[in-house]
Amino acid sequence: MPASASPHSRWFGVPAPAYDPSAPEDVTILPVGSPATVRSYVRALLRRHRRAFVLLVTVNSIAVIASMAGPHLLGGVVDDVAAHERQLHLVRVTVLFAVALVVQTVFTQQVRLRGAMLGEEMLADLREDFLVRSVALPPSVLERAGTGDLLSRITTDIDRLADAMRKAVPQLAVGLVWTVLLVGALCLTAPPLALAVLIALPLLVIGCRWYFRRAPHAYRAEAAGYAAVAAALAETVDAGRTVEAHRLGARRVALSERRVGEWTAWERRTMWLRTVLFPVVNLSNMLIIGGVLLLGGAFVMEGWISVGQLTTGALLAQMLVEPVNMILRWYDELQVAQVSLARLVGVREIEPDSGVGGLTPRGKDVRARQVRFGYLADVDVLRGITLDVTPGSRVALVGPSGAGKSTLGRLLAGIYGPRRGEVTLGGERLSDMRAEDVRRHVALVNQEHHVFVGTLRDNLLLASPKSGDAELWSALAAVGADGWATALADGLDSEVGSGGMTITPAQAQQIALARLVLADPHTLVLDEATSLLDPRAARHLERSLGQVLAGRTVVAIAHRLHTAHDADVIAVVEDGRVSELGSHDDLVAADGPYAALWRSWHG
Known part of the structure; x- marks a missing residue:
């Protein structure tokens, strides 16, 4: 649907941004949770903390009831004065007011304390739930979505939810309880004055309905726009050398500026929506107070209520302004938080690993039969590939860039x-096996390697938690990393990563390969696993791995043809198909595509 046809595309005659970042065409994002998913998660979260929530409501109710003692006592004094009573009992009134004030102060402090505790506990649960679910996502989902969207959810969306969880949820509960009790007190004190609330109600309902029909869409678009900004910036930084080498700087800057412009357009819209809502709320407050005074004056003149009741009702109406503003203010904050929450719980809508646990392969052979695969619908990257990988063999996948090797x-x-x-x-x-079961048998190592903050030992134990020091040193030696590792002041206990020893890309690659040795899978898929090493070091490392990995099956995506030279079988991949299959000598003798690559490689 074109932007102009959208029900959200005009703001009182002002056109909305034509671009909707909530569904960018060129950015793959993780799903956003549906309203049903969000509601289900919120209910589950409240059930976990129902005792703390009930306690918050209880102490808040006591604080609100204590705050209403002042208007009630003052109304009584006004009635006594109007009746020309000689004994006003001012001392008793003052003492009761002081006691009510103390109770209100103590319990208001408890409201703030309990609200802050409840918010922090729910926020901690939310972070933990998101982290656990994110770690459990299928690898294919994360590879397709990239890091930009996930990073924006972990950082920006969590930050936006922090205030909502710490303040908005507790304060909204406080405001609702406060409003209900004040309206109830107004009805008990002077039922006719409750009509004043009905005078302002239509304006408040119409204004809020107009706002909240438009705000969620705008906030979702704003959040998705920021994710697109984060993705563009992250990709530019990660590929900085490529951008510089191909002189893509101006194009990347233009893309970033476009993304920022689209994001800020929605940011301006959400701000404009608030500039419409707030005056409506202020006018409604004025109508409530004005209605109480005008109607109350007429009712007093008719003798339907006393002057004291009018005084109490006017004070209660004045007190009603604050919780109503609180509800609307924090509900508006919750619109932002709801979008962030939907983005965080959206990972719950991703189908979990559908594999069946307990499936045990009856051998170690890997076979592909008429495989077709593509990242986009109806666009195949692989077109009918058939390939047999026998146990213990070395298979090299070679071919031009973009052919489908990786x-x-x-x-x-x-x-x-x-x-x-x-x-x-x-x-x-x-596809029928669970990912964790597949990983016990097959491991993938690519050119992207991460060194976690911690010790070198911690980084290695990720692959095999029960390994001893001797096994760790053996794994480092197998990949040629024992030289620099033994030179570290604290050896395996040396801190690496951010805040510790700076690890070079080549050393990070060696750590990743050492993890591979410790994981001990029988089949390995190496995608440019030695790409960050110089040719001589890469050759030495591959020979070391060849000795350690004897008897294991290795599938190597070969970008350096000396890797293919050592393979038992070479599969030449062109345009998503295997065009040649055989040993190095056989393929060179056949004088086909591989022979042309080999001659090009050797000049």
Whole structure:
């Protein structure tokens, strides 16, 4: 639907932004939770903390009831004065007012304390739930979505929810209880004065309905726009050298400026919506107070209520302004928070690993049969590939860039499932197995390696928590990392990563490969696993790995043809198909595509 046709596309005649970042065409994002998912999660979160929530409501009710003692006592004094009573009992009134004030002060402090505690506990639960669910996401989902969207959810959305959880949720509960009790007190004190609330109610309902029909869409678009900004900036920074080498700086700057412009357009819209809502709320407050005074004056003149009742009602109406403003203010904050919450719980809508636990492969052979796969609907990257990888063999995937080598490697590693055909391990389809079970048998190592903040030992134990020091040093030696590791002041206990020793890309790659040795899978898929090492070091590392990984199956996506030279079988991938299959000598003798690549490699 074009932007002009959208029900949200005009603001009182002012056109909305034509671009909707909530569904950017060129940015893949993780799903946003549906209203049903959000409501379900909120109910579950409140159930976990129902005791703290009930306690908050209780102490707030006591504080509100104590705050109403002043208007009630003053109304009584006014009635006594109007009746020409000689004994006004001012001392008793003062003492009662002082006691009520003390009770209100103590319990108001408890409201703030209990509200802050409840907010922090719910925020901690939310962070933990999101982290646990994110870690459990299928690898294929994260690979397709990239890091920008997930990063914006972990940072920006959590930050936006922090204030909502700490303040908005407790304050909204406080405001609702406060409003209900004040309206109830107004009805008990002088029922006719409750009509004043009805005078302002239509204006308040119409204004809020107009605002809250438009605000969620605008806030969702604003949040998605920021995610698009984060993705563009993260990609530019991560690929900084490529951007510089290909002189793409101006294009990337233009993309970032466009993303920022689209985001700020929605930011301006949400601000404009608030400039309409707030005057409506202020006018409603004035109508309530004015209605109480005008109607109350008429009712007093008719003798339907006393002057004291009018005084108490006017004070209660004045007190009603604050909780109503509080509800609307924090409900508006919750509109922002609701969008962030929907983005965070959206990961719950991603289908979990659908594999069946307990499936045990009946062998170690990996087979692909008529595999078709694509990242976009009806656009295949792999087109009918059939490939057998026998146990213990070395298979090299070679071919031009963009031919589908890395995609095929990910299918053989069980990261993706084929659109058609099947990939099996020991007769069991990888798509039917749980990811954690696949990882016990097949491991993927690519050119992206992460060093976690902590000790070198901690980074290695991720792959094998029960390994001893001797096994850790053996794994480091297997990948040629024992030289620099033994030179560290604290050895395996040396801090690495941010705040510790700076790890070079080559050292990070060696740590990743050492984890691979410790994980001990029988089948390995190496995608440019040695790309960050210089050719001589890479050759040495591959020879070391060849000794350590003897007897294991290795599928190597080969960008350096000396890797292919050592392979038992070479599969040439072109345009999503295997065009040649055989040993190095056989393919060179065949004088086909591989022979042309080999001659080009050797000049």
